[in-house]
Amino acid sequence: MFVLVVSSSTRVEVSGLGSMSSIAVSYGPDGPVFCGLKADGSHSVSCYGSDASVVYGAPSRVPLLGLTAGSGFVCGLLLDSNQPYCWGSNPYVKMGVPQPMIEGAAYSEISAGDHHLCALRKTQVLIDCWGYNMTASYQHNAAISMITAGSVFSCGLFLRNKTTFCWGDETGSGVIGLIPRNIRFHSISAGGFHVCGILENFQVFCWGRSSGLQQSVNLAPMDPMVAVSGGRFHACGIKSFNHEVLCWGFTAGDSVPPPKQAKFYEITAGDYFTCGVLAERSLRAVCWGSAGPWSAPLAVSPGVCSTNPCGPGYYEYSILSNSNSVSKLCKSIDSRVCLPCSVSCPQGTLESSPCNSSSDLKCEFNCSTCNSTQCSSFCSSKTKHKSLLSIQLPIFLAELVFTVILLLSVTLAALFYVRYKLRNCTCNATTSTTNMRSRAKRTTTTSSCPSSNKDSVKIMPDLRRAQVFTYEELEKATGKFKEESIVGKGSFSCVFKGVLKDGTVVAVKRAIMAASPSPEQPKRNSKEFKTELDLLSRLNHAHLLNLLGYCEEEGERLLVYEFMAHGSLYQHLHGKDPLLKKKLDWVRRVTIAVQAARGIEYLHGYACPPVIHRDIKSSNILIDEEHNARVSDFGLSLLGPTDSSAALSELPAGTLGYLDPEYYRLHYLTTKSDVYSFGVLLLEILSGRKAIDMRYEEGNIVEWAVPLIKCGEIEKVLDPVLKKPGEMEGLRRIARVACKCVRMRGKERPAMEKVTTELERGLAMLMGSPREEEAVLATEVVLGSSRMNNNSSNNNNNNSGSSGGSNNRKSGRMMEEMMEGMRAPSWITFPSVTSSQRRPSGSEVEVEVEMEGRRRVVVEEEEEEEEEEIGPASPQEELFLQHNF
Numbered sequence: 097m098f099v100l101v102v103s104s105s106t107r108v109e110v111s112g113l114g115s116m117s118s119i120a121v122s123y124g125p126d127g128p129v130f131c132g133l134k135a136d137g138s139h140s141v142s143c144y145g146s147d148a149s150v151v152y153g154a155p156s157r158v159p160l161l162g163l164t165a166g167s168g169f170v171c172g173l174l175l176d177s178n179q180p181y182c183w184g185s186n187p188y189v190k191m192g193v194p195q196p197m198i199e200g201a202a203y204s205e206i207s208a209g210d211h212h213l214c215a216l217r218k219t220q221v222l223i224d225c226w227g228y229n230m231t232a233s234y235q236h237n238a239a240i241s242m243i244t245a246g247s248v249f250s251c252g253l254f255l256r257n258k259t260t261f262c263w264g265d266e267t268g269s270g271v272i273g274l275i276p277r278n279i280r281f282h283s284i285s286a287g288g289f290h291v292c293g294i295l296e297n298f299q300v301f302c303w304g305r306s307s308g309l310q311q312s313v314n315l316a317p318m319d320p321m322v323a324v325s326g327g328r329f330h331a332c333g334i335k336s337f338n339h340e341v342l343c344w345g346f347t348a349g350d351s352v353p354p355p356k357q358a359k360f361y362e363i364t365a366g367d368y369f370t371c372g373v374l375a376e377r378s379l380r381a382v383c384w385g386s387a388g389p390w391s392a393p394l395a396v397s398p399g400v401c402s403t404n405p406c407g408p409g410y411y412e413y414s415i416l417s418n419s420n421s422v423s424k425l426c427k428s429i430d431s432r433v434c435l436p437c438s439v440s441c442p443q444g445t446l447e448s449s450p451c452n453s454s455s456d457l458k459c460e461f462n463c464s465t466c467n468s469t470q471c472s473s474f475c476s477s478k479t480k481h482k483s484l485l486s487i488q489l490p491i492f493l494a495e496l497v498f499t500v501i502l503l504l505s506v507t508l509a510a511l512f513y514v515r516y517k518l519r520n521c522t523c524n525a526t527t528s529t530t531n532m533r534s535r536a537k538r539t540t541t542t543s544s545c546p547s548s549n550k551d552s553v554k555i556m557p558d559l560r561r562a563q564v565f566t567y568e569e570l571e572k573a574t575g576k577f578k579e580e581s582i583v584g585k586g587s588f589s590c591v592f593k594g595v596l597k598d599g600t601v602v603a604v605k606r607a608i609m610a611a612s613p614s615p616e617q618p619k620r621n622s623k624e625f626k627t628e629l630d631l632l633s634r635l636n637h638a639h640l641l642n643l644l645g646y647c648e649e650e651g652e653r654l655l656v657y658e659f660m661a662h663g664s665l666y667q668h669l670h671g672k673d674p675l676l677k678k679k680l681d682w683v684r685r686v687t688i689a690v691q692a693a694r695g696i697e698y699l700h701g702y703a704c705p706p707v708i709h710r711d712i713k714s715s716n717i718l719i720d721e722e723h724n725a726r727v728s729d730f731g732l733s734l735l736g737p738t739d740s741s742a743a744l745s746e747l748p749a750g751t752l753g754y755l756d757p758e759y760y761r762l763h764y765l766t767t768k769s770d771v772y773s774f775g776v777l778l779l780e781i782l783s784g785r786k787a788i789d790m791r792y793e794e795g796n797i798v799e800w801a802v803p804l805i806k807c808g809e810i811e812k813v814l815d816p817v818l819k820k821p822g823e824m825e826g827l828r829r830i831a832r833v834a835c836k837c838v839r840m841r842g843k844e845r846p847a848m849e850k851v852t853t854e855l856e857r858g859l860a861m862l863m864g865s866p867r868e869e870e871a872v873l874a875t876e877v878v879l880g881s882s883r884m885n886n887n888s889s890n891n892n893n894n895n896s897g898s899s900g901g902s903n904n905r906k907s908g909r910m911m912e913e914m915m916e917g918m919r920a921p922s923w924i925t926f927p928s929v930t931s932s933q934r935r936p937s938g939s940e941v942e943v944e945v946e947m948e949g950r951r952r953v954v955v956e957e958e959e960e961e962e963e964e965e966i967g968p969a970s971p972q973e974e975l976f977l978q979h980n981f
């Protein structure tokens with residue numbers, strides 16, 4: 097039966113910049129993060145977004161009652177002890193349980209502002225606050241029903257007389273002086289510099305100062321609301337009439353509007369970003385506003401669990417799961433989520449069943465007074481349905497059976513045909529592999545990319561290598577994309593581990609999709625998906641992540657990669673397990689750096705036109721089963737101009753801390769922007785610190801490490817968890833090259849090939865090579881296992897005895913042994929596959945180019961790069977860095 101659940105309600109809900117809810121949005125310099133309590137009764141939290149300290153710091157196994165968030169941090173109310181627990185980073189709020197914590201204190205509600213957190217004691221007359229300008233206990237004479245926090249202030253609502261009170265910093269907001277003394281509220285929700293409340297007639301009233309903005313947040317719409325939530329300069333509410341969201345106040349230019357015609361149970365706002373739980377069976381969360389993740393691939397609880405019975409005007413939320421049992425949202429049997437009842441049906445509809453303790457009011461169209469197309473189609477389908485049942489049912493059933501049989505036979509025939517075709521394909525596998533290899537070989541040998549004849553040497557898109565998977569196959573492989581299969585999350589995607597039918601272990605990257613067809617985000621996801629698919633199917637290198645296939649079905653976009661058993665370098669350096677970091681000794685770290693450098697060098701030097709990755713960072717360096725590094729995540733990559741020294745004018749994209757200042761400031765993008773990011777990565781590897789880590793006085797790794805390295809104090813930079821190596825020269829060399837990579841001017845940074853050479857020498861010294869110049873070769877054998885073209889070295893390499901695949905494998909094993917501490921007895925040098933392919937610098941070189949079936953020799957000249965010392969940053973540059981990082 098058609099059921100329409102709409103209309104106004106007797107109860108109101110609030111959650112805002114910092115009110116407690118089942119969902120929360122943190123904001124701040126590292127971007128917004130959405131966190132939500134899962135709808136599976138576990139009370140565990142999951143977070144999605146760009147601020148790694150919030151996303152990865154979330155206590156996913158600790159049960160929480162509710163959430164609130166501020167600038168760069170999220171806090172949950174612990175289910176067991178009723179004390180707050182915060183994670184993320186904020187200089188004013190202590191992460192973990194905030195301190196000082198009064199022994200035995202138990203709280204019923206928490207609410208966070210920009211840099212503070214307040215909690216209402218269960219006794220309801222005492223509020224404890226922690227953080228910027230607010231650390232104190234506030235005693236009241238009357239019971240308080242709820243609290244909420246704005247940017248630098250907090251407010252509460254008295255239970256009995258329903259008036260409000262606020263405290264904290266009045267500057268900028270004026271909320272304290274402007275409190276409406278005689279107005280009674282159902283509830284209140286503070287935003288950045290304002291407070292909005294729902295009056296007893298369900299209309300919204302806001303006060304505060306809107307900082308001179310034209311779209312004043314104080315001008316709330318007239319529509320009655322069941323929930324309201326305040327952002328920095330805006331507020332959003334759920335309309336009581338149809339549960340759709342309405343936002344008002346200031347919105348940034350690039351803002352995604354709230355989804356149209358979507359109904360919500362709950363909403364919460366960050367600063368310029370708002371999220372809500374959809375009032376549908378999926379209980380998905382969707383977000384809108386500026387930046388951020390646009391939806392979360394999990395069901396989120398529509399409200400906070402309470403031990404109190406749902407009073408009059410509420411109904412207990414329950415939903416039938418697939419197995420027809422009621423799915424549980426709360427851990428304890430005595431707890432429940434109470435949602436407000438709708439009290440009347442919208443115009444043109446009639447009440448079909450009233451709100452009771454277990455279900456909301458249900459309405460359906462009144463077929464006798466139909467005046468909308470929606471109503472007409474509902475009524476006509478109802479009539480048709482009736483007549484079908486009475487007259488046409490037997491015919492309909494016969495037709496149905498016939499169609500099913502027909503479909504089954506067609507499907508079976510198709511299946512047999514595909515199987516037959518596939519059986520025929522198996523014997524061609526070697527041939528196609530050989531073809532692939534020869535294609536890859538061509539890719540490498542066309543490295544010089546001469547501008548005179550650029551079209552003829554371009555790598556043509558070749559999507560044949562990427563297999564097309566069906567959604568069903570990947571769903572099966574990942575156990576229906578279950579939570580336990582998630583191995584990582586990015587800002588716009590979730591990565592799942594999966595096992596294909598043939599036993600291949602794969603990583604499946606699933607784009608997090610916007611529920612609303614907002615103009616910007618789906619385009620962006622789709623663009624990143626296409627870029628990654630297009631680039632990865634053209635590129636082939638031992639140190640680039642291999643794409644196995646993709647699936648694009650009904651709006652789902654999935655990429656399938658080789659599975660990287662040891663996760664990302666970020667997880668090793670900054671993950672929860674400190675042992676992982678310790679295990680990554682100097683040789684392993686530098687090995688990973690060399691391998692990543694090789695992958696990037698390939699993108700810059702051999703792909704034609706060159707590829708600029710634009711998002712080099714430790715979470716995009718993955719580590720495979722054999723501990724080899726692979727560069728991943730080509731979603732932001734761009735094809736550069738054929739002349740690799742020329743620049744593109746692109747709006748900056750990437751990750752803060754790794755972004756090239758020249759690109760960030762001037763939108764001047766060249767391959768040297770990747771060199772800058774790689775320099776930051778090198779400093780991260782050497783120091784074990786994050787690119788930006790606000791726990792330190794100097795939070796920016798470049799600002800902190802470069803002066804120390806330049807003063808010769810490299811020991812102060814090296815990761816304290818590792819013992820200093822006996823021979824420091826290798827690491828010194830690497831630190832120096834890192835400094836060169838992060839020079840302010842792109843032109844002054846070395847090209848990737850130089851960086852790789854320097855790193856290889858550093859690694860050789862670290863491993864005790866007697867002669868640094870020779871040492872390069874030994875590492876290349878380990879690191880440069882050229883899966884792409886095992887024999888391509890023959891072109892330029894005279895010493896071909898060890899360049900074959902088996903020798904590579906053998907030497908790879910030997911190196912692995914060495915890396916495991918079982919070093920080979922003496923220094924071993926092998927001719928290098930990779931260096932022979934590399935475009936040499938500083939001399940006249942001959943590069944063989946194969947074009948249109950003909951071979952020709954291109955003579956290329958390159959200038960020797962000057963090895964100048966790193967000059968100090970100019971005052972303007974320093975100012976720029978301080979300002980931006």
Ligand SMILES: Nc1ncnc2c1ncn2[C@@H]1O[C@H](COP(=O)(O)OP(=O)(O)OP(=O)(O)O)[C@@H](O)[C@H]1O
Pocket residue numbers: 146583584585586587588589590591603605641657658659660661663664666667711715716718728729
């Ligand atoms: N092929 C893979 N094998 C194993 N783990 C993977 C694989 N690809 C990605 N991951 C894991 O998933 C995480 C997320 O990857 P993803 O590329 O989506 O995002 P990211 O680069 O970390 O972040 P962002 O998208 O914000 O730049 C990675 O950091 C890594 O831990």
